[in-house]
Amino acid sequence: MRVGLYPGTFDPITLGHLDVIRRASALLDKLVIGVAINRDKGPLFNLEERVAMVEAESVKIAKRTGLEIAVHPFENLLIDCARDVGASVIVRGLRAVADFEYEYQMVGMNRQLDDTIETVFLMAEAQHQAIASKLVKEIARLGGDVSKFVTPEVNAALSGKIQKVCG
Template sequence: MRIGLYPGTFDPITMGHIDIIRRAAILVDRLVIGVAINREKGPLFSLDERVGMIEAECVSLSEQTGIEIIVHPFENLLIDCASDVGAELIIRGLRAVSDFEYEFQMVGMNRSLDDSVETVFLMAEARHQAIASKLVKEIARLDGDVSKFVSAPVRRALIEKFDRANP
């Protein structure tokens, strides 16, 4: 069984993430969505909220692809998380050249730590290349329309989060 790990903060999960998940599913028998517990980034959504959103989004993706998709929070090194879930493949999405420069360094370090785990890069579809969770949150915070960038449930969660933050 080939297990792939698609890691990220997913704060929140976007249509770009969903595109990568859908495309990654054809490469593996089981796809693990690794949700990074990155306290330094100061996520808008709690870990439980992010996991819940991802699980909800992945139900239909799992049905469509026939691939088991599970969500796994992690706070250790990515390469250790890959070992924890039995992944032999790390899947990373790229939007721009600047993403590649950072990811290239990460691959080198991960290969130094464990050369049995491969990294595969998937380019975001052209229509999703501009989508970044950080920008989606900023648009939502300023009452902009994020419906092109996130699913309806995630859009509602953003609206609720910012309505609560700004009574």
């Protein structure tokens, strides 16, 4: 069984993330979406909210594709998380050259820690290449329309959270 781990903060999950999940479904038998706790990033949504959003969105993809998808919060090293969930592949999405430079360093370090776990990069579809959770949150905070970047359910959650946090 080919098990992949797709890690991220998913604060919030975007159409770009969902594109990578859909595309990974053709390559794997099971995908574990690792939701990073990552306190250093100071996420807008707490861990439980992010996990719930990822679960709600990924179940739709699982139904359409037949891919087994699990959501797994983690706070340890990525390579240790991959081992914990039995993943032989780490799935990463790329948007731009800047992503590649960071990911290239990460792969090198991960290969030093465990050279049996491969990293696979999936390029985002053209219409999703500019989408970044950080930018989506900023647009939403400033009253902009983010409906082109997230699902309606995530948009509603984001609007509610911004209202609650920013008043």
